[in-house]
Amino acid sequence: MEGSSSVSNFFTFLCCMLFFFLSLNSISALDNLRANQTLIDGSIIVSDGGHFELGFISPGRSTNRYVGIWYKKTMKKAIVWIANRESPLSTTSGILKLDSKGSLIILNGSDVVWSSNYSTSVNNPVVQLLDSGNLVIRDENDNGTENYLWQSFDTPGNTLLPGYKLGWNLETGIERYLSSWISEDDPSPGEYTYHINRSGFPQLILRKGSALDFRPGPWNGVHFSGTPNSKPDLIYKYDFISNNKELYYHYEVVNSSVAMRRILDSLGNIQTWTWTEKSESWQLYFTAQRDECDRYALCGAYGSCDINSSPACACLDGFEPKSEKEWETANWLRGCVRKVKLSCAEGDGFVKHSGLILPYTQRSWFDKNMSLDDCKRVCLKNCSCTAYASTDIRGGGRGCLLWFNELIDMREHKEDGQDLYI
Template identity: 50%
Template structure:
């Protein structure tokens, strides 16, 4: 919801004139005037009100602008009726009406007030609000008129963006026609209260963009809107008022939201050092923000090719249109609903909720009551929580087509879409913190997967291991998928299969692989993932020819991506996960070489104050296991930290830890790296193929952080939050102690003590 560029004035003469004859006061009383060339200034000196000409125009307007940036106009009185000379006069009448007169004393503009006052005062506040009030009454609720109730193209801190039913006000933004013409342009950004309220950007009467409904934390279409040190924000929805607002947390910060003449909104922050406005956020942000790009029941995903796919259970209404990338007519159900009973719901996660103009809501229902309410209405097609803060509350129902859905990497919302029973399977029950909930995932039928993979053709095979094989597939709607087909003798048994489905389905992060569904028919067990074209990390860093394609900037991005994903698993996800099998084979790479952590078959969740566990069945991959896990079966978040450290050293060196032995001293890769660092010979560890692309400071810091991660004692290892901060910080780092598995002999001893080599092999490529 971030809007447009400020309007910059170019008349230096005007600016100098303003400075010469500004009023000392911030207000005018009844009978006082402001003539062209005079201004009033708010008490704190932040804003001025007076006459100006925008851009190259010679027309004159009364407006308010930032004193630090005279060209940044935030409010205009006579937008639609400019003066054509400098004879204008702004007066305050004894009744409290602001009146703008031309050279013939004709009224050009006036403030429309519903009541008069005895002793009026018009005051420019330091909030930029221009108010008319009783001179001895400072309560703004008693003001007879205020500019905040009549915004133009700018929203500032403290303003209400929305509806006041009691006062009959509708506060919204309207773009200028151009930088030279501030009269109302083509675009409006307005709160729509038909159905559950949401913000809608229109070009004339055509919807261009939709914010999605407020979900207690943010508008569902703005995943980037989250708590920050610059400004707070919120949404008020009661019987009398519905509005969005924001407030600045630091009085020295100047920020505004502007809708420009191209229909783009921008949140701008003033930078004193450069004396200009800097873009903080903007929207619409990309093609998927275009309203209903994928039509009804379609889902837009910027990470997919093509961008539009039908929701699972739906197919293109006109397949030939979709083949030519014309998605406007959307998708229809593959199987009609049975209103007599038996319908189920399919859960879609991390999405922008559909258009709510044809919705129904209830603030007091819980999610189960919401589901039952939807089932009782044959026209109900989906439901969701109204408020996702806390444990979630409220009910939002949709009827008919689901319009304008898009997929996010994070901070999206869950929606439950109604399906015929054959379209969805209740796969697993997941128990957490003494309560159970049904996990509903897309259930693919075997015919769909057979067709997608050309009957599991060898030409479609991406890889094979102890679990079975992975195949590339293409669904009917054109979406590319990776199918992990478990063999009868798979090392990934029922427990691991359940783990992978449960955990990945409930985890949503840009650096985690995304599961699309599964297929369980007869003896077949298959997991369906997003397809990632650049395979797994081991295919590149351990291959001299292909390793060249991963220059240092890409490798450093991968290191940071894996760190970010692990931090999410350990601290920020709902479940809090220890992965237990982090390795190069389990890091997949997307089109832009972004890292995606995969394979959650061995993962374990922990809650409350738990942070570690133990097992008699040590499984994983030697070379990445921490000493305490490999030898004693003890695992914790610090086990993952150890694996991460190993992975970083492998990424830097291009060498596999397992099997590496230095010819001179039988040191493992970890021992070799630690010895080089102790002797200040860091750079000897680096893969020669990337020497020309190195950033020495980043390389040294990455090696240093990795060595802190692989220290023998888990208590000495940092947590992932510290790792993320250290990788990108400049603070002095502690000296790492000797790593675990210092020599190849210690690795072999650990392998023997844990009962052999149970080495899991990469599932998806």
Template identity: 50%
Template sequence: MEPGILALLNDTNATIWSSNISRSVQNPVAQLLDSGNLVVRNATDDNPENYLWQSFDYPTDTFLPGMNFGWNFVTGINTYLSSWKTNEDPAPGDYAYFMDTTGYPQIFMTKNKVEQIRIGPWNGLRFSGTTNAIEDPTYKLIMVMNENEVNYREETIDRSVISRFTLSQSGVAQRWTWVDRTQEWVIYLNVPADNCDNYKLCGAYGSCNIAKSPSCECLDKFEPKDPESWVRADWLSGCIRKTNLSCQGDVFLKYSGIKLPDARHTRHNESLTLEECRAECLRNCSCTYTRWTWASQVDAFFGLRT
């Protein structure tokens, strides 16, 4: 076996699992860092950019502060969470929690590759539709989007805070924080938080509010596509416009505090101003909404064409 390879053997010395490295090394060492990252590196080189292998690239069901979540297009590594098959078997289970880079980046949870939950696109401060506070005093949220990578990372502002984010076998993602006084893990965040997190619960152009009954309603200027199914609390058919777009004299209705629409079939241009974005959309009759985000502001603009 080549130097620098980690291997897991059984009692007969048969290899159960082994790591791989992309280049040769003469003096490798394995080191468990304070961050929880197990790394293989050259003994004389502790530069993270030169690690031969690191466990943070293969998180299975646990996401830790400092770990990248998303795509590295240079190495081809896609870092995502997968639930365990059983309590004793860490093989991939039914659920996956991953960054989708089709269109504008957003997060999905799937069960057997079928969408269960969608965390809205990044809005410059956080992923829209999440329940955590925009300015969290505990975590610094970092999103990197360029030609080399699309990666999300969290860092604890107070290094004494110990936390982890896990994906359970039943499809529940949870953030845990260690409370030293009681010597136990406490749940800080649940995904899904409620039924409104279920994928496409209210259908197209529908909005969900768990505090209302029924939870689903159509956005302004829209009405149920199938009113009879809505009476039966079956909202999947969604909503349709009360008046078709004319492509002449259309305006935008502003919405706040909602999860941004599925971004897999969108185009984005980070160089446009708000007015330029509006004008670009109005010139294209197939453009149905526009959003504009600026990282220094709490409320991003989301406008639906009407």
């Protein structure tokens, strides 16, 4: 009996030691990994407030394995970030590890298939999943948000979460932009990208490959002029930050009981979805693209689109179709030309067009401190200047935005459009 008891005690001791050893090196259900700890397929880490989980996952009908982050409290796993988008694992033997230098790596056996590529070593690195959905690497003794060594919010996929900065860190040169998945089953980068174009007056643009596909319009101090359906409300609020250090768009959820995510899907649709505990399902909140008039440059130069008119495209006052024959067949791409050429002499003036989504601003110039009268005088002095408008519609309008090329991609929106002086 004593021998049997000794064997039993020894077996118990071995089990405890094995469990203790594994707990040092493989973590499940905590919110972080420390140096040389690992996360195996089937284990997860959970953000402190229980909003997000991180682990290995297979999106859609795929059998490939990826390290991803998803909303925890939703019934269907809504994936918001994937590390190894272009390097999937074909087995469930993958390992996620934080090495002693502070780099997060995904291993397939002894082969590194993905790395966070952090180059500067720290003494006590830790990788932590925050309740915002951001995965951060930091020094264990430094919780400062400005001192993150690496963060997933700097390497986004197809999802924009509340608090995420879509745009540029002008000091480091980091650009944060969205890129679509190939399909619901394949998170590899697809055809579409959504980012802030810094040329001229900054604006959000959606590209399909290298071609411009959709433009929400320039920021007017209140919202992006081309997406009046996305105004801040009781559910969420947003802002556009532009200074010497940063240039970005971000939004925040006002009601903490609502989960929100904005997705650039594989077809190029920019959709915002909300999850409420009452409905227990994802509901489409709004889509940035509303109708045919949101197709970039549908009506060509100096043409304006009005979805409530038939045909939708029309030339601005003082302009006529460049090709009347093409215009009659609803081929508007060549746009419109002036009925009377400018003389660039005394007597030239401006026609005010109200209720317009402002034109594409890549070849533009702006000064946020100028008055609208000064803006007019500057435009008149330059023969290349084609139009001007305020950069900010608040308080009756302020700032100066000048165009120096053909005016492209305008649409009518009487309630939320701006005044454009051509």
